[in-house]
Amino acid sequence: MTARLITIPFSHYCEKARWALERCGIAYEEDGHLPLFHYIANTFAGASRTVPVVIDGGTRITDSTEIVAWADRQRPGTLLPVDPDTRIEALALEDELDNQLGPATRRWAYFHLLPRKDLDHLLTRGVPRWQKLALKLTRPVAVGLVKRGLKIDAAGVERSRAKIEEAFGLLGELLADGRRYLVGDRFSVADLTLASLASPILLPREHPFGLPKLEDFAPDARAQIAAWRATAAGKHALR
Numbered sequence: 001m002t003a004r005l006i007t008i009p010f011s012h013y014c015e016k017a018r019w020a021l022e023r024c025g026i027a028y029e030e031d032g033h034l035p036l037f038h039y040i041a042n043t044f045a046g047a048s049r050t051v052p053v054v055i056d057g058g059t060r061i062t063d064s065t066e067i068v069a070w071a072d073r074q075r076p077g078t079l080l081p082v083d084p085d086t087r088i089e090a091l092a093l094e095d096e097l098d099n100q101l102g103p104a105t106r107r108w109a110y111f112h113l114l115p116r117k118d119l120d121h122l123l124t125r126g127v128p129r130w131q132k133l134a135l136k137l138t139r140p141v142a143v144g145l146v147k148r149g150l151k152i153d154a155a156g157v158e159r160s161r162a163k164i165e166e167a168f169g170l171l172g173e174l175l176a177d178g179r180r181y182l183v184g185d186r187f188s189v190a191d192l193t194l195a196s197l198a199s200p201i202l203l204p205r206e207h208p209f210g211l212p213k214l215e216d217f218a219p220d221a222r223a224q225i226a227a228w229r230a231t232a233a234g235k236h237a238l239r
Contacts, residue, residue, distance in 0.1 A: 003028040006041050006053040009126035009209060013102060016196040017052035017067040018208070023192070024071040024078045028054070032126035034135060035146055065098060068189050079189045090183040093190040101167045102197040104160035107150055109200035111157040112221050114143050119212060126209075164201065164228065171233035182236070191236075198237040201228055 005021065007014035009032040021028050033041050038051050047053045047062050054061040054070065061070045072080045081087045113119055117139070124132040135142060146152070171194065174182060182190040195204075203211045203225060214222055228234045 001057055003054050003056040004031055004045075005029070006031045006033070006038065006045060006047070006055070007051050007126075008033060008035055008038055010123055010211075011051065012106065012197050012199050013064045013098075014052045015199065015207075015209060016064040016193060017054070019192055019196055020064075020068040020071045020079060020189075021054070024075045026071055026074055030126065034124065034127050034131045034142075036142060037127075037131050037134070065094060068094070068192070072189075079187075079192060081184050081186075081188055083184070086184045086188075090188045090190045093182060094193045097167070097190075097193045097197055100163055101194070103150075104163040104167070105197055105200045107152055107160040108157055108164065110146065110150065110152050111154075111160075112217055113212060114147065114152065116216070119216060122210065122212060161224070168228065168231050168233040171236070172231055175232045175236055194233070195237045198228075198234070201225060202234055202237055204238050 003021065003026055005014075005017065005028045007018070007030055009030070018028075018030070031041055033051075039049055042049060042051065042053060045053060045055055045060065047060060050062060052062075052064055052067060054067050059070075061067050068079055072078055076082070081090050120135065120139075124135060150156075171182070181187055182194065199207055199211060201224075203214055214225060217225065229238065
């Protein structure tokens with residue numbers, strides 16, 4: 001059976017879930033929606049307001065962290081280390097990145113991209129045509145709601161920049177011993193979470209959804225992205 005994955009396609013948390021399913025060999029069909037419009041799909045699926053959501057027969061999994069855990073149960077050891085101590089370390093790092101890095105990178109990227117109406121084609125990729133048309137009519141209201149809901153303003157984006165700097169600094173200390181992976185001796189949920197949640201500020205060319213190009217950003221933002229890419233954490237995420 002093919003699972004159904006309800007997403008906001010450009011969401012980095014949805015990319016985390018998408019990547020986890022693929023890594024664990026789980027076939028899925030993506031059901032993508034714009035922010036706010038995704039409430040409709042979630043309601044009919046009997047889920048809460050957040051995405052991603054996986055529907056697999058009678059099983060419903062919400063939240064990217066729970067989706068990773070569920071995916072790993074289908075192929076144990078693929079993302080969650082088998083060794084108990086290493087697993088605890090990986091899950092703790094996943095939780096920290098989910099709660100600190102993820103919201104910060106989202107706010108920083110949205111602050112720079114939401115004013116760019118010419119980039120709406122990136123936001124509407126993979127969503128129903130009627131939602132693309134609706135965005136054209138409701139864009140000022142929708143953008144306003146997103147900005148207020150996520151506190152996207154100059155003060156908020158500066159706090160987010162500082163959080164990213166702090167997170168990358170701590171990750172850099174972890175990577176300073178030359179380790180190939182964040183935890184243990186193989187790719188795990190920790191590496192997946194960093195790479196997916198850092199993608200809005202690193203803009204990896206290999207990203208399957210298709211992110212904005214570096215030149216889409218203003219000079220000061222481009223310089224900041226270049227600086228983050230050059231850090232140990234940035235290099236690790238890109239690799």
